[in-house]
Amino acid sequence: MEDAHSKVFSDLQLVYMLKCASKAADENGEFSFASNTPRSTGRKGLPKIQTQDHNKKASDVCHDDSGTPVKATTIDELHSLQRKKSAPTTPIKGTQGAFNAISEEDRQKQQLQSISASLASLMRETGPKLVKGDPARKGEGQQISHHHHYTPTISISDSALKFTHYLYNLSPAELYEHAIKNEKGSFIASSGALATLSGAKTGRSPRDKRVVRDETTEDDLWWGKGSPNIEMDEHTFMVNRERAVDYLNSLDKSNTGKPAFQVFVNDQFLNWDPEHRIKVRIVSARAYHSLFMHNMCIRPTPEELEDFGTPDFTIYNAGQFPCNRYTHHMTSSTSIDINLARKEMVILGTQYAGEMKKGLFGVMHYLMPKRQILSLHSGCNMGKDGDVALFFGLSGTVTLELNRATWSNHLPTDMCLVRSPLDTRFYYKLLLTVLPLVFFVTGTGKTTLSTDHNRYLIGDDEHCWSENGVSNIEGGCYAKCIDLSREKEPDIWNAIKFGTVLENVVFDEHTREVDYMDSSVTENTRAAYPIDYIPNAKIPCVGPHPKNIILLACDAFGVLPPVSKLSLAQTMYHFISGYTALVAGTEDGIKEPQATFSACFGAAFIMMHPTKYAAMLSEKMQKHGATGWLVNTGWSGGSYGSGKRIKLAYTRRIIDAIHSGSLLNANYKKTEVFGLEIPTEIEGVPSEILDPVNTWTDKNAYKDTQLKLAGLFKKNFAVFTDYKIGKNSMLTEEILAAGPNY
Ligand SMILES: Nc1ncnc2c1ncn2[C@@H]1O[C@H](COP(=O)(O)OP(=O)(O)O)[C@@H](O)[C@H]1O
Ligand SMILES: C=C(OP(=O)(O)O)C(=O)O
Ligand SMILES: [Ca+2]
Ligand SMILES: [Mn+2]
Structure with missing residues (x-):
């Protein structure tokens, strides 16, 4: 969301x-x-x-609590939403299945190296220390498998002495079995994907994101008005961390009567640029979360895992467990806490898996700029000739229906x-x-438009731009699947197969066929798959310096042109503005677009002041000669309600013309108010839609709406006028002048 x-x-x-x-x-x-x-x-x-x-x-x-609402009051109601018909027939009971067929001793051997030393330790100064290898088998000269470690279990109920086994980097098949066995709401869809529920939260809770404010972060980070970094103190962080660790340490997954405490641990990488790769560890309670991160982060080879060493950052995800609302700073039962000094993140009170990936993205927005590398909320792909394009865009056109x-x-x-x-x-x-709310969520098109059958996919959401070129931060994609169709988005459709996590979708209880049109659980249904599930993925996910910088805006006002060519100053203006629109309405059918601005097209993830990222982008675009474009993937022919969303097929033709270079040399005219250069002709796109004024029947309404939106842009930008871009305050004036003028 x-x-x-x-x-x-x-x-x-x-x-x-x-x-x-x-x-x-x-x-x-x-x-x-x-x-x-x-x-x-x-x-x-x-x-x-x-x-x-x-x-x-x-x-x-x-x-x-913050978060996207779910139209259910109980967990059972939620489950009945997920499955289309009645409740399932006979649930399988007894001892069938691979897990129960083996002896208790073997079973324990399959359980993993205890992390109780760290999880249950009263010190808990550092994250869990994973001891590689099976102590019982040392010296036997056996090849030690990566996730089958074993420590003798002491059957003592004292929590300080209890062992918690970790299920270390399990395979998708193993995670499927755990999910289906232990996590209500987990099913195999007919495509082979694992369909599961994220619980009450089906979107991010940015108002519950906290960052520890200390000596480390005091000067570096952006604090105060407009900043997404809501501060918390070290002590409160430790309170939440303890709560999460205690929860993770108390999970008894055994059905044998003997306690079997276990957590999932993923050791993986972020950033495909080998020079700037980050090691992350995710400790979680749900197989769903472990599989999600398996798909979304870069998967290490067995050799890389052997030498993994100490992670650079650790997540403790205790999402099923709420934070204590009486704890200082806690305004709800959800809290996502980042401590940069400790290199840790704690998640309480939300199981939405996107929280983990976006939390780490925030961390990258801190770590990378410190190394002069620009971190970007963008998709990225590359043509056959090596031309790279970045796709920026805020996700989330939201309709709220208030009863x-x-x-x-x-x-x-x-x-x-x-x-x-x-x-x-x-x-x-x-x-x-x-x-009594309904959300209509749609992104601006980063994932959809970067996933292009004719181009190599470098990544759909998070990238770095360094002196080496671009690199994807992730190893997977997280696509929205509401209204997904095989015809319009074949590559995404085909990526939904065994190994893919399908979040909050509705399916037929018998055939397990997913109905992508069904938003009973949420509008924000998602599919998380490894990037190599896309046939044209470029592995390793790196590329040369970008040629085109495409800013996507889903303009529900319907006044921005389908495409405009931007000057550098205009690119900066629109990058800092980060505009998209959403639609809010009431039961009586009054629906109104609302402008929303999110600096750098991802204010929720940036850690430093937006101008820091903007200055880096401007410098890199100049140095490497990239062209900026503004593409409206939203409405045409009127605002939401009277106009229609621009056909995806037309947007794809526009993007094709940008990639091919043909649009760079087209004929242009300038629009009023926004001062945007718009082409007069594009192959495969009706010329009349290129200038939005043509598509509105009521020309005065068009002019009024355009002025209204321009005013909102101006108002939003006012807060940046005091800031210099980089060392240069002249730049700010130039950028300001590149905004709407009327
Ligand atoms: N003209 C269009 N351009 C891009 N996406 C469109 C268009 N019309 C409809 N869509 C839909 O909008 C959504 C865009 O979402 P997504 O690509 O996930 O956005 P983001 O990655 O920026 O969050 C998809 O569901 C896509 O099918
Ligand atoms: C995963 C998210 O982002 P996006 O919509 O950009 O994929 C999110 O905001 O929860
Ligand atoms: Ca995104
Ligand atoms: Mn996306």
């Missing part, structure tokens, strides 16, 4: 729920961060009404005043268990 929800929520809460006359002062005027769905504390029905105690800090009173009747039953008593963790603004939140 994208960075836009919270904004919508705070605004919608004000506008629709409170029917407040004045909107939040900074409406559309700031960066936005994802889902901030008011949600209660997990009890059924409406929670007890909380009234504001004016003597207390608001954030101490109201605890709500006003439901809300009004609870107004105004079920509200409490909370303070935004991002600024000093106070706003109202509704405390409801289930929200």
